[in-house]
Amino acid sequence: MWRTGLGVAVALAAMSQAQAQPNITVSVTTTASQIASLQASLSNFATINTIHINGNSAMTNTQLAGLLSSVRTVTGSVYIGSLSSVTSVQLPRLQSVGASLQIINMGAVTALNLSSLTSVTGTASLVNLQSLSASAISAGLSSLTSVGGLTFNGVSQQGVTSTLFLPQLATVTGALLVQSLYTLGAVSCPLLQTVAGGFSITTNGRLRVLDFPSLRSVQGAMAFTNLPSITGLCGIALPQSGYTAAQPVSIRSCPQLQQTPSWMGGAVACAGAPPLVVATAADYAAAVANAAFQTATLNQVVVTWGQITDAQLNGLLANKTTVGEIVLENLASVTTLSPGLDTLTTVSTQIYINNMGRLTSVNFPALTSVGGGVQVHSCGLATAVSLPLIATVPGSLLVTSVNALTSVRFDALATVLGTFQLRFNTRLSAAAVSTGFPQLRNVTGNFNLWSLSRDGAQSTTTFVLPTLVAVGGDFVVQDSNAVGVSAPVLVSVGRLFRFQDLYRLRTAAFPSLQTVSGQLQFTNLASMTGLCQFALPHAGYLTSTAVSISRSPGLIQLPSWIAANASVPNPQTCPPVNPVLITDQASYTAFVGSSLASAPVLGQVILSWPQITTAQIN
Secondary structure, three states: OOEOOOOOEOOOOOOOOOOOOOOEEEOOOOOHHHHHHHHHHOOOOOEEOOEEEEOOOOOOHHHHHHHHOOOOEEOOOEEEEOOOOOOEEEOOOOOEEOOOEEEEOOOOOOEEEOOOOOEEEEEEEEEOOOOOOHHHHHHHOOOOOEEEEEEEEOOOOOOOOEEEEOOOOOEEOOOEEEEOOOOEEEEEOOOOOEEOOOEEEEOOOOOOEEEEOOOOEEOOOEEEEOOOOOOEOOOEOOOHHHEOOOOOOEEEOOOOOOEEOHHHOOOEEOOOOOOEEEOOHHHHHHHHHOHHHHOOEEOOEEEOOOOOOHHHHHHHHOOOOEEOOEEEEOOOOOOOOOOOOOOOOEEOOOEEEEOOOOOOEEEOOOOOEEOOOEEEEOOOOOOEEEOOOOOEEOOOEEEEOOOOOOEEEOOOOOEEOOOEEEEEEOOOOHHHHHHHOOOOOEEOOOEEEEEEOOOOOOOOOEEEOOOOOEEOOOEEEEOOOOOEEEOOOOOEEOOOEEEEOOOOOOEEEEOOOOEEOOOEEEEOOOOOOEOOOEOOOHHHEOOOOOOEEEOOOOOOEEOHHHHHHOOOOOOEEOOOOOOEEEOOHHHHHHHHOOHHHHOOOOOOEEEOOOOOOHHHHO
16 A cells, blocks of 8 residues: 555555455545546456545545446455445445445435345444435345344435335344334345344334344344334244343334234234235235235235236235235336225224325225224325225324325214324315315314315315314414315314415304314414404413414404404404304305394305305395
């Protein structure tokens, strides 16, 4: 090795073939010409002693690939880190590393090619590679069979959810750590049999599936921590006799986790078929050939193979009546879930459908029971979401970013034991929401109608929540063209109450509201003139925070106590007669039958029923 005049180690500028196993060293101050000289000197070397490339912010993809293109064996360690301009790490011929492998602190890296690498004697660590997806790691480590330890920490933090799939990995002679992979949906190591150290899966917010069907021995402590989306560990085939650590299995901050192998002591013991996980074409072929998946009952269905077709997916799901969990994600070619889901009656935990750009509808026509949440996200062409027979959602109901959505049908839904959120479904009209939840009474979490009813002829209609009685969290209606919001029997809101960015809103009818525990917020309501149908008494406003009314210049007709608690110039007291709000046949009939119909003086009159006739108006 030689050094520059600055005393910076660059690495063997020239070496004869007799001097085997050189080092590759690039530091912060190594210049482009020095890198080029180093590359030329290494052209005949397939075996390298160590690689240490660190902190050179000017280094390019081409320079890095040129230095490493011939390397097949590293007898010592590999360290590649803090190269801020590099987006791709390419060692396509590397087969083995005699000590540790570290690729760290390179937030711009999106591609990894270690496709010939079969063994690392020490620990292999991918750390703080925020832009490197789990699927890119899977492609880059597709041949890895044995490793001294394996650490993934702070990678796969951006973009769509993907699977970490290590198809050849059989042995980890140290510890296995998968931590802070925010977009990780599944980990699948179908051949892994032995982990000689600890087995730790922690802080992976979207992780739903752990697939280790061949695991027989874990000698260190097992820990599952801060996994909010996972519902079961049934994909871990480890027998109790194979767990030889002194500590019991640790499960913490996994609120939806129910099913575990019986010896782990979870709430529900795993039974029946193993999880059906389809992340690749090979997974699909294996699933079709596995008789265990042909039964009417499955523990878990997780399909993330982007090329699966309608016929293939619906064939896998055909004639199923009970499934532990359903996860369908990143299925770019699927347009329909029928007839695959037509016979399904029970989902024991959750339903999660995400990023299915060609799906035209989400329909569970026979489903009567779900044990957890229901989530539908980013299905841009879907016009309908329908679960008409579900009475209770024990988790959250979230339907977001379904841009073409015009219809929701939850005809029997009465209770949501989590958050209720319809968000960024801009073509979903207020009228469609009003008819879509005719029996909804209780939401224990937040209730959010956000960025709905913005596009189309039906956007300027009224949100009517005819049966909603109680919301345990926030009540938020925001960013809509709706002209009214009506919850005639809503009694209580557990936290804040917010109307915001509702430019056409003219009326808020809450005649039964008795308590709000958080702040009242009315923001950017350009057309609103009064809150005279807002019946909340002063005694029911259970916070000392002032009522917030801002950027709503016409909102001046207020109940007296709100006027006294909000900064509104020249407020007016509501008239003694309640305003009239007619949004449908029922409210019209009620008005006609009341004394208000013949009263000579009325307060505010709001007509937003599209079917009202001229005769009825007169």
